[in-house]
Amino acid sequence: MLIAHHGGGGIGALSEPRATFGPLADLFRVIVFDARGCGLSEAVPPYSHAQWAADVDALREWAGVEQIVVAGGSYGGFIAMEYAIAFPERVRAMILRDTSADRTNLDIAKDNARSQTRVELNWENFDRYWSGNIRDDADLKACWAELIPLYDFEYDPVASAARVDAGIYRHESHNWCFQHNVPIYDLKPRLGTITCPTLVTVGRADWVTPVSSSETIARLIPHAELVVFEKSGHSPQYEEADLFQQTMREFLGRVMK
Incomplete structure (x- = not known):
């Protein structure tokens, strides 16, 4: 069985991991879900890493299996690693995508945002977003709409706007992430x-x-393999979808024998 945690904190939902890991349903039972305080789940704090990792294990127990493949991208990668550390006997393998082992990526991200020429940013909104000072769900959506052009290898404003409109925004869990968890x-x-x-x-x-964040993870986890997708930004699972699926299947074919 594979359990995948979505990214995004308060802007995340199960639709991304369903699209990413759903194609592996011929190999595994795949479970995706809206984390507490995210998507359509109830607002039942705390929205801490420890609680979200415990929720993953509750799903594993509910499903009646002893071990899982745990997966997560971006913020979901934080939770996948937290789970593998807290419940080592429950993890058969782990898949991470575009994530970080600590908060230093945010310092790099701010430098990258300042040096890019793709869009003009509102720096007050930028700082409010990354410090968890969002006023309400509509404010979270508006701030995310300003940031989303930075995420893709090639910016498509129509596709980005469609992703913003399709999102589910939960400012309470977003603020919790960046006020309490990330620091x-x-x-x-x-x-x-x-x-x-x-x-x-x-x-x-x-x-x-950035790549340096994944290099750190791959260097520190003893049995880690690092794959860099050369024509992708933050979402190689979409931008190089066929290669991403092939990479996952080859990895799982080796380690699940």
Whole structure:
């Protein structure tokens, strides 16, 4: 069985991991879900990493299996790693996509945002977004709409606008992530305890969780493989979809024998 945690914190929902990992349903039972406080799930705090990891294990227990493949992209990668550290005996393998082991990626992201020429940013909104000072759900959507042009290898304004409109926005969990979780987030000292085979993937042009963040993860997890997608930004699962699916299947074929 594979359980995938969506990214995005308060802007995330199950639609992305369903599209990414659903094609593996011929190999696994695949479970995707809206994390508490996200998507259509109830607003039942805390929205801490420890609680979200515990929720993953509750799903595993509900499904009646002893071990899972755990997966997550972006913020979901935070939770996948937290799960593998907290519940090592429950993880058969792990798949990570465009994520980070600590908060230093945000410093790099701000530098990348300042040096890019794709769009003009409202820096007050930028800082409010990344510090968790969003006023309401409509404000979260508006701030996300300003940032989304930075995420793709090639910017398509029509496609980006459609993704913004299709989103579900939960500012309470977003604010919790960046006020409470991210300031103390640092898994680097514990990544060496992860014993499961791990696939680490990242887009070459990812501005927010750059290649260096994935290199750190792959260096610190003993059985990690790093794959960089050369024509992708933050979402190689969409931008190089066929290659991404092939990469996952080849990895899983090796480690699940």
